[in-house]
Amino acid sequence: MLKIKGLKASINGKAILKGLNLEVKPGEVHAIMGPNGSGKSTLASVLAGKEEYEVTGGSVTFRGKDLLDLSPEARAGEGLFMAFQYPVEIPGVSNINFIKTAVNEVREYNKMPPLETKEFMKLLKDKQALVELDGKLANRSLNEGFSGGEKKRNEIFQMAMLNPVLGILDETDSGLDIDALRIVANGVNQLKNKNNAFVVITHYQRLLDYIVPDFVHVLYDGKIVKTGDKKLALELEKKGYDWITKELV
Amino acid sequence: MSDSEKAIKDATTGEYKYGFVTDVESDKAPKGLTEDTIRLISSKKNEPEWLLEFRLKAFKLWKEMPLPTWAHIHYPEINFQEIVYYSAPKPKKVLNSLDEVDPEVLKTFNKLGIPLEEQKLLSGVAVDIVMDSVSVKTTYKEKLMELGIIFGSFSDAVQHHPELVKKYLGSVVPMTDNYYAALNSAVFTDGSFCYIPKGVRCPMELSTYFRINEANTGQFERTLIVAEDSSYVSYLEGCTAPQRDENQLHAAVVELIALDNAEIKYSTVQNWYPGDSKGRGGIYNFVTKRGICAGVNSKISWTQVETGSAITWKYPSCILKGDNSVGEFYSVAVTNNFQQADTGTKMIHIGKNTKSTIISKGISAGKSNNSYRGLVKINKGAEKARNFSQCDSLLLGDKCGAHTYPYIECNNKSAKIEHEATTSKIGEDQLFYCNQRGIKTEKAISLIVNGFCKNVMDNLPMEFAVEAKKLLEISLEGSVG
Numbered sequence A: 001m002l003k004i005k006g007l008k009a010s011i012n013g014k015a016i017l018k019g020l021n022l023e024v025k026p027g028e029v030h031a032i033m034g035p036n037g038s039g040k041s042t043l044a045s046v047l048a049g050k051e052e053y054e055v056t057g058g059s060v061t062f063r064g065k066d067l068l069d070l071s072p073e074a075r076a077g078e079g080l081f082m083a084f085q086y087p088v089e090i091p092g093v094s095n096i097n098f099i100k101t102a103v104n105e106v107r108e109y110n111k112m113p114p115l116e117t118k119e120f121m122k123l124l125k126d127k128q129a130l131v132e133l134d135g136k137l138a139n140r141s142l143n144e145g146f147s148g149g150e151k152k153r154n155e156i157f158q159m160a161m162l163n164p165v166l167g168i169l170d171e172t173d174s175g176l177d178i179d180a181l182r183i184v185a186n187g188v189n190q191l192k193n194k195n196n197a198f199v200v201i202t203h204y205q206r207l208l209d210y211i212v213p214d215f216v217h218v219l220y221d222g223k224i225v226k227t228g229d230k231k232l233a234l235e236l237e238k239k240g241y242d243w244i245t246k247e248l249v
Numbered sequence B: 001m002s003d004s005e006k007a008i009k010d011a012t013t014g015e016y017k018y019g020f021v022t023d024v025e026s027d028k029a030p031k032g033l034t035e036d037t038i039r040l041i042s043s044k045k046n047e048p049e050w051l052l053e054f055r056l057k058a059f060k061l062w063k064e065m066p067l068p069t070w071a072h073i074h075y076p077e078i079n080f081q082e083i084v085y086y087s088a089p090k091p092k093k094v095l096n097s098l099d100e101v102d103p104e105v106l107k108t109f110n111k112l113g114i115p116l117e118e119q120k121l122l123s124g125v126a127v128d129i130v131m132d133s134v135s136v137k138t139t140y141k142e143k144l145m146e147l148g149i150i151f152g153s154f155s156d157a158v159q160h161h162p163e164l165v166k167k168y169l170g171s172v173v174p175m176t177d178n179y180y181a182a183l184n185s186a187v188f189t190d191g192s193f194c195y196i197p198k199g200v201r202c203p204m205e206l207s208t209y210f211r212i213n214e215a216n217t218g219q220f221e222r223t224l225i226v227a228e229d230s231s232y233v234s235y236l237e238g239c240t241a242p243q244r245d246e247n248q249l250h251a252a253v254v255e256l257i258a259l260d261n262a263e264i265k266y267s268t269v270q271n272w273y274p275g276d277s278k279g280r281g282g283i284y285n286f287v288t289k290r291g292i293c294a295g296v297n298s299k300i301s302w303t304q305v306e307t308g309s310a311i312t313w314k315y316p317s318c319i320l321k322g323d324n325s326v327g328e329f330y331s332v333a334v335t336n337n338f339q340q341a342d343t344g345t346k347m348i349h350i351g352k353n354t355k356s357t358i359i360s361k362g363i364s365a366g367k368s369n370n371s372y373r374g375l376v377k378i379n380k381g382a383e384k385a386r387n388f389s390q391c392d393s394l395l396l397g398d399k400c401g402a403h404t405y406p407y408i409e410c411n412n413k414s415a416k417i418e419h420e421a422t423t424s425k426i427g428e429d430q431l432f433y434c435n436q437r438g439i440k441t442e443k444a445i446s447l448i449v450n451g452f453c454k455n456v457m458d459n460l461p462m463e464f465a466v467e468a469k470k471l472l473e474i475s476l477e478g479s480v481g
């Protein structure tokens, strides 16, 4: 469903992605690991359409469409979701109003009528339960004053509400306690089916005990330099990235 | 230019959507202001002698007053001799139903999305429409009359309840108060009058839709609301204006009087023509609004959503004279393009245990300037007075300005005054976050802006809140995409 070929991107004239290839098929889970600053968040942002990043080469197709040609909201409409590494706060906009707007905007994009309040409330209840999100958070301002872990859990809640075709999780596990980690992973596992896919960016193999990846990629200096299965993650955990960089030379 | 910068720019250069002109034949005075103009207005309106004298006295005072220059606004000098001070739709026979209202007028209201028929049938709102300077039609008057409530045009009140008008006119805003109040006192043509008798809770929201319709017609509305002991009234004032090239002056005076245990809630949605995206035209809005909590335990609450006018100069204020009286001011002011707003409030604490709350939200976009100016004054005798003020500004883009001028004068040591202020900007990150969730930039801006204004909007009556929200969207929405 997602095909990235030779993707190059830069920010403020500085090249970050330097010819990245990746293919994701329906039903798959891909993990992306790599040292700080290697370009993982950049990749997620470029896929989501953040405009500060300039794509200088390569191509990305998503469900047969040229992804790079679409606006960020159209990408979301097509079913791309990114759980942010640093979710933003929007004062005065309730969590519930925000997600309702999002759900209905995505429906509108797909030429579906807005959800009836009753249906929406049911969906909300189900998904809140899925990620064990405290009901009180629904009425609070979006992410405002949420703890780090609550913010991350809220991202997964929103993902569950929007039920994307491709979910990109940027370090959703960072800052989560053990229980929250399990809950978040559990949420992802329940959302997973043969028609959707997930790209999970993480620094810790721990998460991959819960969300079992089909592929593990190492992103280094703007390129995917090694791909393996979940054993690779274990190996990285033990040995770090040095041996890979040495292999490259 | 990045996409979201473009969206902000588009959103902030949106054309005024309510620009249309109703073609109603009108009867007007020649341009200019002399004693003769005032005599003409007074005689056209068949006024008693004392009112003519009131006007002439105000005119004399006004001529000697200097123009106020302290506000953070700039505009070309107004030529007061170029203004038409009286214009009335041609006299027609008395109307019995809406069917008899000029279809042009009805069409205008429909364009505004305020179908009168529906309003009348569904919401039970009595509407007193002020088209230019004369009331065209008053509804629900009889029903209100049963309760002893008087609600209608100011000129009607002058004819039928002169003693009430005489007693309260100028009692809260004296003609000497300021330049524009003096001008208004001299030349006001019409407005609304509302009287709630002792112990009566007005069962419906009273509302007036103001329209400025005649090119070059200064509008000088006069509103007077009196709430007798233990009464309650919620009054809605809303307005939009047709698009015009010349600047139009508007200088209204609103006076509220709340007696013992009475409560007045006054809500405004103001959307006068702000001028085009180059800063041409637009309404000059110099308003004096003031209420007095004259009685014990009385309460006056001002809520306003201001999106229109080229220039807004407006400080709805409360004089808290009665012990335990309460004053509130909730305001959202949006400025866009070249609009200038200098608004705020004054809370004058005189009685003991008086309490005031000020929540002001300023939103600036385009090249506009938005200032909050507030005075909290605690008099010597105002034991244990309390005030809480919160003034927040939101900037869209980086060519606009927000300014806050809080003044505090405290003459009683037992008083407690709290002030909070913030300035923030709609961030690229917030917009991208919304976009990533499928929300278009235009909608994202309105979501963020509405969130910002939430605790003011929450104070508007339900039916008004919907309209106000729409207005916020319209005034910030552009033609994105």
Ligand SMILES: Nc1ncnc2c1ncn2[C@@H]1O[C@H](COP(=O)(O)OP(=O)(O)OP(=O)(O)O)[C@@H](O)[C@H]1O
Binding pocket: A011, A012, A014, A016, A034, A035, A036, A037, A038, A039, A040, A041, A042, A043
């Ligand atoms: N606005 C910017 N200007 C200049 N350089 C930037 C900018 N944003 C990101 N970068 C640089 O791009 C590189 C890649 O950053 P990115 O956030 O993609 O890394 P990452 O792999 O997600 O790292 P981490 O594991 O720490 O989250 C870093 O060197 C970073 O400093």
Ligand SMILES: [Mg+2]
Binding pocket: A040, A041, A042, A085, A170, A171
């Ligand atoms: Mg990162």
